[in-house]
Amino acid sequence: xxxxxxxxxxxxxxxxxxxxxxxxxxxxxxxxxxxxxxxxxxxxxxxxxxxxxxxxxxxxxxxxxxxxxxxxxxxxxxxxxxxxxxxxxxxxxxxxxxxxxxxxxxxxxxxxxxxxxxxxxxxxxxxxxxxxxxxxxxxxxxxxxxxxxxxxxxxxxxxxxxxxxxxxxxxxxxxxxxxxxxxxxxxxxxxxxxxxxxxxxxxxxxxxxxxxxxxxxxxxxxxxxxxxxxxxxxxxxxxxxxxxxxxxxxxxxxxxxxxxxxxxxxxxxxxxxxxxxxxxxxxxxxxxxxxxxxxxxxxxxxxxxxxxxxxxxxxxxxxxxxxxxxxxxxxxxxxxxxxxxxxxxxxxxxxxxxxxxxxxxxxxxxxxxxxxxxxxxxxxxxxxxxxxxxxxxxxxxxxxxxxxxxxxxxxxxxxxxxxxxxxxxxxxxxxxxxxxxxxxxxxxx
Amino acid sequence: xxxxxxxxxxxxxxxxxxxxxxxxxxxxxxxxxxxxxxxxxxxxxxxxxxxxxxxxxxxxxxxxxxxxxxxxxxxxxxxxxxxxxxxxxxxxxxxxxxxxxxxxxxxxxxxxxxxxxxxxxxxxxxxxxxxxxxxxxxxxxxxxxxxxxxxxxxxxxxxxxxxxxxxxxxxxx
Numbered sequence: 001x002x003x004x005x006x007x008x009x010x011x012x013x014x015x016x017x018x019x020x021x022x023x024x025x026x027x028x029x030x031x032x033x034x035x036x037x038x039x040x041x042x043x044x045x046x047x048x049x050x051x052x053x054x055x056x057x058x059x060x061x062x063x064x065x066x067x068x069x070x071x072x073x074x075x076x077x078x079x080x081x082x083x084x085x086x087x088x089x090x091x092x093x094x095x096x097x098x099x100x101x102x103x104x105x106x107x108x109x110x111x112x113x114x115x116x117x118x119x120x121x122x123x124x125x126x127x128x129x130x131x132x133x134x135x136x137x138x139x140x141x142x143x144x145x146x147x148x149x150x151x152x153x154x155x156x157x158x159x160x161x162x163x164x165x166x167x168x169x170x171x172x173x174x175x176x177x178x179x180x181x182x183x184x185x186x187x188x189x190x191x192x193x194x195x196x197x198x199x200x201x202x203x204x205x206x207x208x209x210x211x212x213x214x215x216x217x218x219x220x221x222x223x224x225x226x227x228x229x230x231x232x233x234x235x236x237x238x239x240x241x242x243x244x245x246x247x248x249x250x251x252x253x254x255x256x257x258x259x260x261x262x263x264x265x266x267x268x269x270x271x272x273x274x275x276x277x278x279x280x281x282x283x284x285x286x287x288x289x290x291x292x293x294x295x296x297x298x299x300x301x302x303x304x305x306x307x308x309x310x311x312x313x314x315x316x317x318x319x320x321x322x323x324x325x326x327x328x329x330x331x332x333x334x335x336x337x338x339x340x341x342x343x344x345x346x347x348x349x350x351x352x353x354x355x356x357x358x359x360x361x362x363x364x365x366x367x368x369x370x371x372x373x374x375x376x377x378x379x380x381x382x383x384x385x386x387x388x389x390x391x392x393x394x395x396x397x398x399x400x401x402x403x404x405x406x407x408x409x410x411x412x413x414x415x416x417x418x419x420x421x422x423x424x425x426x427x428x429x430x431x432x433x434x435x436x437x438x439x440x441x442x443x444x445x
Numbered sequence: 446x447x448x449x450x451x452x453x454x455x456x457x458x459x460x461x462x463x464x465x466x467x468x469x470x471x472x473x474x475x476x477x478x479x480x481x482x483x484x485x486x487x488x489x490x491x492x493x494x495x496x497x498x499x500x501x502x503x504x505x506x507x508x509x510x511x512x513x514x515x516x517x518x519x520x521x522x523x524x525x526x527x528x529x530x531x532x533x534x535x536x537x538x539x540x541x542x543x544x545x546x547x548x549x550x551x552x553x554x555x556x557x558x559x560x561x562x563x564x565x566x567x568x569x570x571x572x573x574x575x576x577x578x579x580x581x582x583x584x585x586x587x588x589x590x591x592x593x594x595x596x597x598x599x600x601x602x603x604x605x606x607x608x609x610x611x612x613x614x615x616x617x618x
Contacts, residue, residue, distance in 0.1 A: 011484065012585040136523055144523040146531060148543040156516075156550040164557045171561060175485070175583065182580035197571035201582050203467070203481035203494045205568040210486045211499035212564035216557055219505075223553045230546060430485040438487070439585070441459035441608060 009279060011433040015179050017279060018425050018432075022180075025422060026274040036414035043408010046401055047122055055125045057401035063394050064384045068402035069123040072409055074376040075259070076116035077158065077231055078252075081224055082260020083109025084165060085292075087172070088220035091213075097288040099431040100281050104271060105264045106169040107426075111416040112263075113162045115409050122405060150233040157230040164223055168216050174199050175209075175430040228256040235379065242322035242383035245310065251303040258296035258342065259372035262365040265289050269362050271421055280427050283356060290355045293368065297346035304343065318388055330395060331382045334374045341371020450478070451617035452592035453601050454578050455609035460487055463587035466607035467493045470589060476600055482578070482588035490587075501563035508559025509552045516551035520544035578615060590615065 009017070050057050060067050083105040090098035121127040131137060134155045136144050145152055177196035181189055199205065229249035236248035265286065272281045311323040326335045345364050348354045355361060386393045420426075457463040463481070467490065470476045483490050521537060521544065528536035565571065582588050589609075594600040601612055 010585075015584045136519065142527060144527055144529070146529050147520045147523060147547055148529075148531065148534075148540055153543075153546040153550075156547055160550045160554040160557075163554060167557055167561050171564070179484075179583040182577060182583045194571075194573050197565065198573040198575040199568075199570065199583075200575055200577065201482050201484060203483060203490050204496065205570070206483060206486040207491055207494055207496050208499045208501050208564050208567040210491065211501040212505075212560045215501065215505040215560045219509075219553050219557050219560070222549075226546075226549060226553075433485040433585075434487070438460050438489075439458060440461050 007436050009436065011436050011439055014280070014429050014433055014436070015183070018277070018427050018429055019180060019183060021275045021277070022423070022425065026276070028270070029274045029418065029422070032270070032274075032414065033418050036411045036418060039407050039411025040415050041408075041411070042404050043406075043411055046404035046408060050122065050125065050401060050405075051127075057399065058405070059397055059399035059402050061394060061396065063387070063392050064381055064396035066123075066380050066384055067396055068377070068398045068406060069119050071373065071376045071380050072406050073116050073119035073123070074231055074252075074380070075373050076112045076119070076409065076413070077161075078228060078256035078259045078372065078376075079263045080109040080112040080116065080161070080165065080260065081228060081253070081256035082264050082292075083107075083112070084161075084168075084220050084224040085257050085260065086264065087168060088217040088224065091217045092221060095288075096435045097285045099435045100285045100427055101264060101268060101289060102431065103169075103172060103424075103428040104268060104421075104426045105260075106165065106172065107417060107420045107424075108260075108264060108267060109165045110162070110169055111413050111420070112260075113158065113165060114416070115413045117158060117162065118409070118412070150230065150237045153230050154234055157227045161223060161227045164216070164220055168220055171209075171213065171216065172428055172431070173424060175201060176425045176428060179429055180425070225253055228252045235383075240383045240387055241316075241318040242311075242326070242379065244319075245307065247303060247307055247310070251300070251307070254296050254299040254303060255342075255372060255375060258293060258300050259369060261289055261293040261296060262368035262372070265293065265361065265365040266369060267417065269358060271426060275421060275426060277427060280432060283358075286358065286361070287355050290349055290361055290365075293365065294346055294349040294355075297342060297349075297368070301343040304339065322383055322386065325386060326378060326382050329382075331378060331385075334378045334381075338371050338374040338378050341367040342375060345371075449576060449618050450592040451615050452590055453594045453596060453598070453604070454613055454615050455589045455591075455601075455604035456579060456581065456611040456613075457587040457589070457608065458585075458610050459608065460489060460587065462608035463589065464489045464493045466589055466604055466609070469603055469607065470591065470600075471495075473600070473603070475594075476591050476603075478592045480590045482582035482586075482590070484583055484585055484587070499567065501560060501567055504559045504563025504566075505556050508562075509556030511559075512551035512553070512555030513548050515555065516548035517541075517544055519551075520547050576618060 046057070058067060058069060086098050086105040087102040121130055124130045124133070132139050134145055134152055136147065174196050177192050178199035178201065181192035181196055184192065229252065232248035232252035235243040236245060238244060268281060268286065268289070272278055308323055311319045325331065345367050348364065349361070381396045385396055455466070457466065467481050470479050481490065481494070524536040524540065530536055534540065578590055579586065579588055589604060591600045591604070596612060596614060604612055
């Protein structure tokens with residue numbers, strides 16, 4: 001599709017166009033940053049209160065001990081997935097449009113996973129002893145953590161995911177940091193010179209770089225599919241009705257990519273305005289992102305349907321009981337928000353006119369993000385609240401503390417993302433040059 | 446640190462010109478030690494370089510295999526050091542399916558780390574003190590540096606013949 005893009009720019013305009021705006025964002029940038037700081041403060045203060053006064057400030061109550069905080073964890077891990085999909089899987093598929101959005105998508109991944117990583121710590125309360133619960137560290141009892149537990153798998157999966165995404169993202173940055181080094185003077189030149197490792201762009205360096213990039217993409221591809229599968233096993237490995245299903249891994253991966261693509265869109269639209277990137281992140285590229293969102297939305301739609309069908313067809317009263325209650329019970333509101341936001345509203349994107357209408361698409365992309373948060377809430381809370389014994393049933397209501405911590409996570413994420421946008425090129429310049437017309441001499445024209 | 450040799454630097458605007466020049470220079474024994482610069486990873490240059498598959502793949506493979514062994518090894522060692530018999534399920538080799546996850550994740554982790562290391566080692570990085578011959582090579586220009594040559598040499602003539610837009614002397618430093 002990007003072959004159809006008519007670039008009225010050449011590779012000589014790339015560095016000028018992208019770096020010129022690096023230090024001079026639109027004033028709305030500072031507004032967004034101030035908003036992020038306020039959200040972050042709300043979250044930080046609430047976390048402080050939680051550590052001081054205990055878990056009571058969250059809504060956790062018997063029998064629902066995984067509430068909003070674990071919902072946030074799964075939500076943020078899911079957000080990260082689109083970044084790796086775009087940077088690694090689309091790289092292997094040679095989808096050229098990814099070269100314009102991969103940098104910001106990868107940055108989103110890194111910061112989303114960092115945000116996600118906070119939630120298990122917030123969730124456990126006494127985070128300073130959390131180190132001894134899951135990682136296999138020597139402790140005074142000589143008992144190791146149980147590596148047959150999906151929670152231990154999750155630790156390995158998330159930390160590997162964070163490390164690999166960070167390396168992949170930084171590796172892509174190296175040639176661009178060298179470009180900045182070659183344009184600036186003084187202290188900044190020195191700092192960017194250190195950060196780009198002294199990259200010179202020799203043919204041999206590119207040769208090894210390309211090989212390494214390909215291998216990292218090949219390693220990141222199974223990784224991204226495994227990470228949310230493993231997150232889904234946190235649930236599916238238990239016998240809780242509504243959780244104990246084999247559909248969970250692909251269902252979670254599709255949902256993660258759906259929410260991630262919607263988030264990429266939600267971030268790209270304002271950022272490309274703030275940093276005046278309209279000429280490089282073209283409407284065609286945004287549309288391609290929407291197409292991915294639509295595709296994953298249909299997969300998620302199918303998964304919701306099949307999950308219901310299997311619950312009914314299995315004849316298992318506990319399983320069917322949960323699903324019936326999800327649709328018409330006390331959590332029906334969350335369920336229907338989830339269905340409408342993730343499955344029904346995205347269907348307007350079958351129309352090309354709607355896909356290209358940035359305002360409408362932005363609105364629907366935000367709805368998808370809301371819907372995906374509700375999906376995780378729905379899965380986690382409704383299953384925990386009502387299991388096999390009616391005597392132990394309960395009801396969960398998010399508390400103000402839960403809401404503040406969730407708001408704080410958005411502040412924390414945006415804080416880092418906006419800092420990134422200010423100091424690093426948000427479009428991968430060296431990769432953008434690859435999809436533009438090659439600089440050939442007259443004799444080839 | 447030994448002095449870096451001086452020589453001549455040719456700057457090219459067009460990809461096809463630099464590829465042609467590169468092919469010619471590679472055949473000449475008086476151009477040994479030359480370097481080609483490019484703003485991005487054009488496959489035309491990589492093909493002209495004809496360097497064979499990059500050794501980075503051996504780094505990746507060794508890292509990945511080390512990761513597999515470490516993952517399974519760690520899990521099994523913990524089990525034999527202090528078996529956790531949960532729900533009547535035996536620890537150790539009987540639990541191998543559960544450890545596939547750990548083995549898999551560490552395969553990816555170590556493989557990825559070694560890939561980065563391989564790229565750095567093979568690309569002679571990090572080297573922040575490296576001299577930058579021309580700032581345009583990270584922007585939109587290509588270049589060929591030939592050590593120990595002068596502007597009126599035979600090497601300079603070849604570089605110019607293939608359409609260099611500029612040739613200049615680089616002092617040894």
